[in-house]
Amino acid sequence: xxxxxxxxxxxxxxxxxxxxxxxxxxxRIKAQIQNLQRQQTALTAQxxxxxxxxxxxxxxxxxxxxxxxxxxxxxEQGIMxxxxxxxxxxxxxxxxxxxxxxxxxxxxxAPQGLFCPSCGMRNPAGAKFCIGCxxxxxx
Numbered sequence: 001x002x003x004x005x006x007x008x009x010x011x012x013x014x015x016x017x018x019x020x021x022x023x024x025x026x027x028r029i030k031a032q033i034q035n036l037q038r039q040q041t042a043l044t045a046q047x048x049x050x051x052x053x054x055x056x057x058x059x060x061x062x063x064x065x066x067x068x069x070x071x072x073x074x075x076e077q078g079i080m081x082x083x084x085x086x087x088x089x090x091x092x093x094x095x096x097x098x099x100x101x102x103x104x105x106x107x108x109x110a111p112q113g114l115f116c117p118s119c120g121m122r123n124p125a126g127a128k129f130c131i132g133c134x135x136x137x138x139x
Contacts, residue, residue, distance in 0.1 A: 022093040026086060033082045037134035040075035043068055076131045083128050 047068045054060050113122045114137050121132035130137055 018093055018096045022089055025089050029082050029086050029089065033079055033129060036075045036078045036082065037129065040072055040079070040134055043072045043075065047072065079129055079134065080124070080127070080131060083126075086128065087126065 047065070050064065050068065051060075054064075113125050114127055115122055116130035116132060116135055116137055118135035119130060119133040121130055123131055123137060127137055129135065
């Protein structure tokens with residue numbers, strides 16, 4: 001009886017430990033995503049402003065445009081990487097807790113991916129944030 005109680009208690013402590021570590025990691029990842037989204041928004045505004053100034057001056061600096069677009073693309077890639085990391089943390093938590101991941105269900109042959117409610121861009125299936133504008137995506 002005492003042994004069973006001890007095992008239950010130990011299991012509860014392990015569960016709390018795993019979940020709290022997972023929660024801390026998820027919070028850190030979400031903060032990184034938000035930081036990348038802010039950078040992306042600032043870079044997009046900067047690009048628009050610089051393009052307008054170039055247009056007013058009657059010149060286009062292709063190298064500068066490509067440099068800023070490259071930075072925006074790097075932010076998008078970073079956001080996607082952090083979303084993948086978040087999924088990995090969820091899977092690791094489930095594995096440590098002994099929870100079986102849900103089997104994928106067969107879906108009709110609709111196009112894969114989710115559409116952003118803000119900008120309409122198609123995003124990879126399972127994306128939590130839009131790769132175009134950074135808005136949160138709800139399934």
